[in-house]
Amino acid sequence: MKKKMICINCPKGCELEAEILPSGEVRVTGHTCPRGEEYGRAEAVNPTRMVTGLVRVAGMRKPLPVKTRAPVPKAKIPDVLFALSQTTVQLPVAIGDVVIPDVAGTGVDIVATTML
Numbered sequence: 236m237k238k239k240m241i242c243i244n245c246p247k248g249c250e251l252e253a254e255i256l257p258s259g260e261v262r263v264t265g266h267t268c269p270r271g272e273e274y275g276r277a278e279a280v281n282p283t284r285m286v287t288g289l290v291r292v293a294g295m296r297k298p299l300p301v302k303t304r305a306p307v308p309k310a311k312i313p314d315v316l317f318a319l320s321q322t323t324v325q326l327p328v329a330i331g332d333v334v335i336p337d338v339a340g341t342g343v344d345i346v347a348t349t350m351l
């Protein structure tokens with residue numbers, strides 16, 4: 236099965252096509268640099284995304300901006316967002332503090348992106 240996608244690694248936005256061959260190997264076409272080939276291969280097998288969001292802060296109306304420390308599997312994004320919605324942090328918080336370790340069993344931490 237072939238999967239079409241736009242490479243998001245740079246503004247050029249090459250149109251890629253990735254195909255998983257019977258051997259399990261992934262063939263990527265349409266890229267014009269190695270980063271695009273790597274992106275197409277990853278998107279075909281295990282697409283991932285960085286997730287940003289907000290969590291509640293105890294005693295404040297202003298929420299805390301957070302993000303995943305690394306990309307997480309796309310299929311896990313709803314679970315990650317649910318975990319954010321269920322979290323309230325206590326102050327003080329510094330940039331990079333772990334707000335949720337191993338969010339949704341992804342092995343990736345949610346970290347603060349600002350200090351409060």
Ligand code: SF4
Nearest residue numbers: 242245248249268271
């Ligand atoms: S394949 Fe390379 S040149 Fe094309 S959009 Fe991706 S990173 Fe940019």
